[in-house]
Amino acid sequence: QSQELSQAHIDYHVALQALQEHGTRMVCTGKMHTDRVCRFDYLCYCSEAEEFVFFHSNSSVMLPNLGSRRFQPALLDLSSVEDHNTQYFNFLELPAAALKFMPKPVFVPDVTLILNRFNPDNLMHVFHDDLIPAFYTMKQYSDLDDEARLVFMEGWSEGPHFDLYRLLSSKQPLLKEQLKNFGKLMCFTKSYVGLSKMTTWYQYGFVQPQGPKANMLVSGNEIRQFARALMEKMNITTNVEKEKDGGSAEDEKERKDDYVVVFSRSTTRLILNEAELIMALAQEFQMRVVTVSLEEQPFPSIVQVISGASVLVSMHGAQLITSLFLPRGAALVELFPFAVNPEQYTPYKTLATLPGMDLHYVSWRNTKEENTITHPDRPWEQGGIAHLEKEEQERILESRDVPRHLCCRNPEWLFRIYQDTLVDIPSFLEALKEGLKTKPSVKKSKPASTVHPGRVRQPQCQTSVQTTNEAKLTVSWQIPWNLKYLKVREVKYEVWIQEQGENTYMPYILPQQNYTFSENIKPFTTYLVWVRCIFNKNLLGPFADVLMCRT
Numbered sequence: 384q385s386q387e388l389s390q391a392h393i394d395y396h397v398a399l400q401a402l403q404e405h406g407t408r409m410v411c412t413g414k415m416h417t418d419r420v421c422r423f424d425y426l427c428y429c430s431e432a433e434e435f436v437f438f439h440s441n442s443s444v445m446l447p448n449l450g451s452r453r454f455q456p457a458l459l460d461l462s463s464v465e466d467h468n469t470q471y472f473n474f475l476e477l478p479a480a481a482l483k484f485m486p487k488p489v490f491v492p493d494v495t496l497i498l499n500r501f502n503p504d505n506l507m508h509v510f511h512d513d514l515i516p517a518f519y520t521m522k523q524y525s526d527l528d529d530e531a532r533l534v535f536m537e538g539w540s541e542g543p544h545f546d547l548y549r550l551l552s553s554k555q556p557l558l559k560e561q562l563k564n565f566g567k568l569m570c571f572t573k574s575y576v577g578l579s580k581m582t583t584w585y586q587y588g589f590v591q592p593q594g595p596k597a598n599m600l601v602s603g604n605e606i607r608q609f610a611r612a613l614m615e616k617m618n619i620t621t622n623v624e625k626e627k628d629g630g631s632a633e634d635e636k637e638r639k640d641d642y643v644v645v646f647s648r649s650t651t652r653l654i655l656n657e658a659e660l661i662m663a664l665a666q667e668f669q670m671r672v673v674t675v676s677l678e679e680q681p682f683p684s685i686v687q688v689i690s691g692a693s694v695l696v697s698m699h700g701a702q703l704i705t706s707l708f709l710p711r712g713a714a715l716v717e718l719f720p721f722a723v724n725p726e727q728y729t730p731y732k733t734l735a736t737l738p739g740m741d742l743h744y745v746s747w748r749n750t751k752e753e754n755t756i757t758h759p760d761r762p763w764e765q766g767g768i769a770h771l772e773k774e775e776q777e778r779i780l781e782s783r784d785v786p787r788h789l790c791c792r793n794p795e796w797l798f799r800i801y802q803d804t805l806v807d808i809p810s811f812l813e814a815l816k817e818g819l820k821t822k823p824s825v826k827k828s829k830p831a832s833t834v835h836p837g838r839v840r841q842p843q844c845q846t847s848v849q850t851t852n853e854a855k856l857t858v859s860w861q862i863p864w865n866l867k868y869l870k871v872r873e874v875k876y877e878v879w880i881q882e883q884g885e886n887t888y889m890p891y892i893l894p895q896q897n898y899t900f901s902e903n904i905k906p907f908t909t910y911l912v913w914v915r916c917i918f919n920k921n922l923l924g925p926f927a928d929v930l931m932c933r934t
């Protein structure tokens with residue numbers, strides 16, 4: 384049922400003729416294979432060869448036309464993970480005339496997004512690498528709408544989270560495996576290939592140890608809008624209405640509704656004293672505590688619970704990606720097993736602390752070796768070390784800190800991250816108190832304003848010479864144009880003064896719109912002056928054009 388492509392919607396002969404006459408057309412964005420997404424008319428896929436095919440004709444277009452640089456290393460990354468050599472996309476080329484000798488193509492009428500899922504078995508990867516990038520790639524190209532068809536080319540089967548991928552559009556996504564059911568040659572009438580990497584915040588350590596991406600381009604706002612869209616698709620109602628109402632009676636009622644969520648893992652990386660932890664949390668926060676786990680509930684009901692929580696507590700692990708559904712002002716408490724440094728494994732910390740995400744983040748780490756349960760005899764991928772040389776096993780067992788390492792098979796890392804933990808309650812509560820100096824409250828937290836100042840207007844300078852070694856420099860300007868429409872708590876101005884030819888400058892912060900400088904101002908000297916506006920201490924505006932001021 385799902386694999387019907389309803390050929391009725393397109394006139395087969397018109398399509399075939401267009402392909403034969405015009406061939407394939409490709410126009411891409413992006414300068415490098417790592418930031419490229421390409422749009423195609425009539426990109427074809429040969430299921431026998433497992434290759435995409437570009438048909439050349441008199442009117443085909445290939446932009447960028449890289450020549451053989453197209454293979455150095457590839458046209459683009461098919462997943463959102465940067466420059467991963469198993470995720471490259473390219474096509475073969477043929478003259479359109481070759482179509483005469485090929486199997487009759489089947490045309491796909493839907494606008495199609497072609498991509499690789501990176502690791503569809505792991506919930507964190509599902510969201511970070513696939514769902515959010517696909518969601519925003521679809522926002523970027525308006526014909527990738529609710530009717531768009533997604534095609535996953537990584538070659539995996541549906542996986543445990545396929546229902547989540549189904550939420551991206553109303554059409555059933557296709558797997559590489561299924562493409563051959565459509566015949567030997569399939570041609571996508573309109574398609575986009577690749578994913579925007581704009582929303583990803585974490586790199587997994589293929590070339591340097593894992594950590595936040597160097598140049599993050601996403602804010603909490605986009606993550607929250609994605610979360611809201613997904614919740615709507617899952618028919619989840621939020622408590623936002625409740626939050627909006629003021630009044631102390633409401634406050635009282637709402638406090639009773641506050642709760643802590645413990646996200647438990649049931650197979651690996653366990654919390655061994657979960658009941659004790661739950662009691663401690665209930666006492667500490669004076670709230671009820673509920674537990675969720677991926678093994679026990681359908682995903683939407685977990686999201687429903689988390690979207691109303693004040694605190695989310697869990698062991699480090701992929702389930703913590705659900706913190707993107709926490710309400711503003713909530714707290715995320717991440718637990719780490721013995722010998723694992725929380726500062727080195729921060730996908731969830733980075734998410735929680737994105738500007739505008741408005742979550743509190745606290746980590747706790749087991750520092751007591753007697754409270755850890757190791758599993759040296761498990762298979763290596765679950766952290767077993769029995770296959771290693773005796774000395775190496777001993778070194779690992781003696782180490783109290785996993786040294787920095789690359790992805791993905793470091794045995795010491797796997798050994799430590801798959802330990803079970805008896806959470807030491809006093810040190811846990813201490814970390815909570817230390818980390819949550821302000822108590823989490825869903826209610827209090829309003830989204831911080833992120834409107835930046837415009838340029839200051841009509842900047843001017845006037846100068847005068849007092850004596851042979853004294854001079855004055857008066858700088859004045861008008862408020863930025865957008866300020867008169869805004870309520871801003873604090874407006875300040877920053878002025879930089881640089882003597883021409885010098886490579887240092889003096890910065891000044893001023894509350895008013897003009898100022899006369901006399902200290903360090905010399906007669907018969909040219910000064911370069913920059914002025915900008917600052918809202919609420921840290922929202923910087925752009926500098927106005929530089930002023931040249933001669934005393």
Ligand code: UDP
Binds near residue numbers: 504507648649699
């Ligand atoms: N998982 C789970 N319960 C468990 C262990 C794992 O639900 O007890 C899920 C986990 O959320 C992830 C997948 O199984 O989606 C793979 O888990 P793994 O421990 O390999 O990865 P990690 O959580 O460390 O990213």
